[in-house]
Amino acid sequence: MEVEKVKRYLESSATIDGDKLPLRFFERLIMHGLRVELIETNRVVFSFKVTPRLLNEGNYLHSGAVAKFVDLVSSAAIYTAGGTFVGTSVEINISFMDAAHADEDIEIEAKALHVGKAVAVLSAEFRKKSTGKIIAQGRHTMYLPLPSKM
Numbered sequence: 001m002e003v004e005k006v007k008r009y010l011e012s013s014a015t016i017d018g019d020k021l022p023l024r025f026f027e028r029l030i031m032h033g034l035r036v037e038l039i040e041t042n043r044v045v046f047s048f049k050v051t052p053r054l055l056n057e058g059n060y061l062h063s064g065a066v067a068k069f070v071d072l073v074s075s076a077a078i079y080t081a082g083g084t085f086v087g088t089s090v091e092i093n094i095s096f097m098d099a100a101h102a103d104e105d106i107e108i109e110a111k112a113l114h115v116g117k118a119v120a121v122l123s124a125e126f127r128k129k130s131t132g133k134i135i136a137q138g139r140h141t142m143y144l145p146l147p148s149k150m
Contacts, residue, residue: 070138074122
């Protein structure tokens with residue numbers, strides 16, 4: 001095993017001084033350019049043009065960016081279901097079916113499948129706007145904080 005090679009590979013991407021980045025930098029990096037197209041009960045539809053900053057080495061939308069989108073856009077669906085708090089992620093899983101490339105327009109549909117007193121089950125589906133072909137489907141389970149009785 002080439003420990004030093006692995007270490008160099010991982011640390012070469014970590015050259016930004018994190019203390020100088022703006023607050024919530026990661027969310028801003030991922031979400032910049034996201035547009036809300038529709039809001040209705042239990043559902044929010046977004047559109048997004050894939051930008052080069054979110055591509056992986058294969059020149060398609062990075063799976064980590066998709067995971068962050070699932071987290072953030074599905075959380076927004078909680079409010080459309082009457083939820084008052086966004087909680088803590090318990091589980092996020094994603095199935096990838098296709099790739100999205102730079103300058104490709106995609107649509108993201110987030111749904112609140114269940115919002116209870118302590119748990120929310122959410123989904124996010126990513127589709128190519130031009131064909132409707134599914135790029136990825138995500139499922140997100142969240143623990144919701146119970147309101148304080150104080």
